[in-house]
Amino acid sequence: MIKNFHQYYVYILSNKPNGTLYIGITNDIQRRILEHKQGLIDGFTKKYGLDVLVYLEMYHNVNDAISREKQLKKWKRLWKIELIEKENPKWSDLSIEWND
Structure with a gap:
């Protein structure tokens, strides 16, 4: 069984x-980040120009992802910054490496 x-x-x-900072959840990270970068999502992220992916975690269970979010x-805020800087000390855009 598959x-x-x-x-x-x-x-x-x-x-x-x-x-x-903005924390979100999605099942299609590339599509979602592209939407943020193109300003297609009205609200907080568009208002403040939040389009740099600085941290990412992957889950196979939606309930685990929702709980983590x-x-x-x-x-x-300090804990969030420490989490980001532990994995991404330069605050680089993690989506830059993706192919369009």
């Missing part, structure tokens, strides 16, 4: 190092 293979992503966007949103 099981369905799903991927869910919890991601953090920013506009600059130590800038405004909720957990991160409750974290203190």
Whole structure:
């Protein structure tokens, strides 16, 4: 029996190092980040120009991803910055390496 293979992503966007942060969840990270970069999503990310992918986690279970997103949103700002800088100290755009 073949099981369905799903991927869910919890991601953090920013506009600059130590800038405004946004935490989101998606099942198609490349599409979602492109939407943010093209300003197709009205709201917080568009208002503050949040289109730099600075942190990313992948999950196979949607409930795990939702739980993690909720957990991160409750974290203190300092903890979020430390999490980003542990994996991405230069706050590089992780989506730059993707092919269009």
